[in-house]
Amino acid sequence: MNLILLFISAALVNNIILTRFLGICPFLGVSRSKSSAVGMSIAVIFVMTLAGVITWFLNQILIILGVEFLKTIVFILVIAVLVQFVEFFIKKSSPALYEALGIYLPLITTNCAILGIALLNIQNNYTFVESLINSFASGLGFSLALIIFSSIREKVQLNNVPKPFQGTALALITAGLLSMAFMGFSGLVRL
Numbered sequence: 001m002n003l004i005l006l007f008i009s010a011a012l013v014n015n016i017i018l019t020r021f022l023g024i025c026p027f028l029g030v031s032r033s034k035s036s037a038v039g040m041s042i043a044v045i046f047v048m049t050l051a052g053v054i055t056w057f058l059n060q061i062l063i064i065l066g067v068e069f070l071k072t073i074v075f076i077l078v079i080a081v082l083v084q085f086v087e088f089f090i091k092k093s094s095p096a097l098y099e100a101l102g103i104y105l106p107l108i109t110t111n112c113a114i115l116g117i118a119l120l121n122i123q124n125n126y127t128f129v130e131s132l133i134n135s136f137a138s139g140l141g142f143s144l145a146l147i148i149f150s151s152i153r154e155k156v157q158l159n160n161v162p163k164p165f166q167g168t169a170l171a172l173i174t175a176g177l178l179s180m181a182f183m184g185f186s187g188l189v190r191l
Contacts, residue, residue: 010138013185027145027175028172034151036097037146037147039090039097040105044113044139044142050082051078051082052118053131054082055121056128062074079108086108149175153174
């Protein structure tokens with residue numbers, strides 16, 4: 001499989017948020033300001049990439065031991081440990097970003113996009129390099145969608161929006177339009 005096509009597919013064509021609808025909670029919750037969206041994006045790229053690589057190795061060990069049915073529990077534990085590490089690092093290095101991310105930072109643990117990518121790597125029988133590229137590109141795709149969405153939401157907040165469309169209603173309409181825009185990438189790559 002061409003690794004460049006896999007990268008483009010994971011980041012744009014099969015975007016984890018806008019195509020597979022995984023990770024919607026932080027997508028809607030952290031997208032009110034671009035600064036918190038950028039911080040969340042970096043954290044998700046880090047956790048998603050490392051989780052994809054580590055879970056690939058652990059899955060090989062589980063297969064050797066004949067207990068691959070435990071993979072979901074093991075993967076969740078790996079993701080939880082990585083999120084704790086990221087939370088500790090951000091709390092010490094950038095307290096303002098830590099406050100801005102609030103509850104959504106520990107919720108990366110329950111971000112189904114990260115677990116979804118780890119399971120998709122296994123389901124698609126990706127090699128180690130393919131798992132690494134798919135995980136990293138999916139994190140980039142998540143970040144791209146989140147930052148574009150937060151930029152749009154910041155611009156919309158400056159305008160006079162009719163009352164029925166304010167808040168969550170306008171956010172969901174905007175997310176739908178952004179998802180339709182990403183559908184334009186669907187013919188770009190066939191895997």
